[in-house]
Amino acid sequence: MLSHFGVVLSPIPPKATHFIGVIENSHRANDEYFLMIHVEHR
Numbered sequence: 001m002l003s004h005f006g007v008v009l010s011p012i013p014p015k016a017t018h019f020i021g022v023i024e025n026s027h028r029a030n031d032e033y034f035l036m037i038h039v040e041h042r
Contacts (some may be wrong), residue, residue: 002009012019 012023
């Protein structure tokens with residue numbers, strides 16, 4: 001599905017802790033933003 005848009009996914013290499021940390025931080029920021037938006041609308 002994403003290849004239609006020219007997106008190429010590649011797996012994170014094992015023991016690449018820097019990349020894993022970046023992804024976890026991104027997920028946390030996205031979760032906090034998502035929750036912040038939905039709490040305000042109550």
